[in-house]
Amino acid sequence: MRLLKVATCNLNQWAMDFECNMSNIKASIVQAKAAGAAIRLGPELEVTGYGCEDHFLELDTELLLGDWTNDILCSIGMPVIKGAERYNCQVLCMNKRIIMIRPKMCLANDGNYRELRWFTAWKQRGELEEFHLPIEISEALSQESVPFGYGYIQFIDTAVAAEVCEELFSPVPPHAELALNGVEVFMNASGSHHQLRKLDIRLNAFMGATHARGGVYMYSNQQGCDGGRLYYDGCACIVVNGDVVAQGSQFSLKDVEVITSQVDLDAVASLRGSISSFQEQASCKVKVSSVYVP
Numbered sequence: 264m265r266l267l268k269v270a271t272c273n274l275n276q277w278a279m280d281f282e283c284n285m286s287n288i289k290a291s292i293v294q295a296k297a298a299g300a301a302i303r304l305g306p307e308l309e310v311t312g313y314g315c316e317d318h319f320l321e322l323d324t325e326l327l328l329g330d331w332t333n334d335i336l337c338s339i340g341m342p343v344i345k346g347a348e349r350y351n352c353q354v355l356c357m358n359k360r361i362i363m364i365r366p367k368m369c370l371a372n373d374g375n376y377r378e379l380r381w382f383t384a385w386k387q388r389g390e391l392e393e394f395h396l397p398i399e400i401s402e403a404l405s406q407e408s409v410p411f412g413y414g415y416i417q418f419i420d421t422a423v424a425a426e427v428c429e430e431l432f433s434p435v436p437p438h439a440e441l442a443l444n445g446v447e448v449f450m451n452a453s454g455s456h457h458q459l460r461k462l463d464i465r466l467n468a469f470m471g472a473t474h475a476r477g478g479v480y481m482y483s484n485q486q487g488c489d490g491g492r493l494y495y496d497g498c499a500c501i502v503v504n505g506d507v508v509a510q511g512s513q514f515s516l517k518d519v520e521v522i523t524s525q526v527d528l529d530a531v532a533s534l535r536g537s538i539s540s541f542q543e544q545a546s547c548k549v550k551v552s553s554v555y556v557p
């Protein structure tokens with residue numbers, strides 16, 4: 264058995280309230296570690312809050328130093344400027360290092376969403392690029408650069424990838440080809456507002472993503488209002504091979520709610536091994552880049 268404990272959360276982040284957001288992020292990491300989790304996933308743009316609107320055009324941020332990421336992979340949502348473009352990213356950190364930065368590839372830009380006003384979508388699907396960290400970060404971490412782009416993290420015993428909110432709902436979601444590349448754990452960071460019946464759509468998407476191809480699907484969402492006109496309804500969730508194994512609350516008043524689950528990755532391998540069409544497509548997959556973490 265390959266047992267893995269994973270943690271995801273609902274966080275009540277506020278646009279521009281860096282202090283409060285940082286304290287919620289820290290509290291969720293502490294709770295995830297206390298539960299013995301090896302992965303902690305937070306919501307989309309959790310450092311700034313999702314609904315910053317034109318404040319995304321400003322350049323403030325926070326630096327999280329210390330042993331927060333010791334022995335735990337943390338997926339942290341924040342904007343990142345690369346060259347001249349601003350991306351909506353998941354920064355994947357572990358043991359005081361940034362392992363990779365995964366920019367969102369399919370922005371939410373319909374209904375209430377206007378992400379294209381502040382961000383550009385990452386469209387390169389080839390090799391990961393080298394991103395030189397800003398000087399204050401590279402000095403603090405003693406790390407000069409980090410792989411940036413579409414890819415996954417290959418550990419000795421499993422592979423893990425980010426899929427950012429809207430990407431799951433897009434016509435060709437990344438998890439399909441990532442699964443064929445051997446990714447077993449998907450981390451979906453979201454900033455998804457409440458709409459009647461939307462939870463049903465979300466759950467069906469998580470279950471559908473992992474029912475026919477196996478996998479552990481982690482979902483994290485913002486919770487509450489963040490200063491704009493939208494209400495985000497949490498509902499962090501963990502799904503394994505099409506079954507919901509843990510679910511957070513929907514209309515909670517808590518600032519931080521962490522849910523965890525111990526999952527058996529062999530159940531994912533076993534399901535994949537039993538689906539002939541999965542095996543056939545995996546044998547001629549389009550290769551996705553990865554970062555190896557021993």
Ligand SMILES: NC(=O)CC[C@H](N)C(=O)O
Pocket residue numbers: 307370371376427428429430432453454455456
């Ligand atoms: N932030 C997003 O990408 C939102 C996407 C999606 N339409 C949702 O509401 O969940």
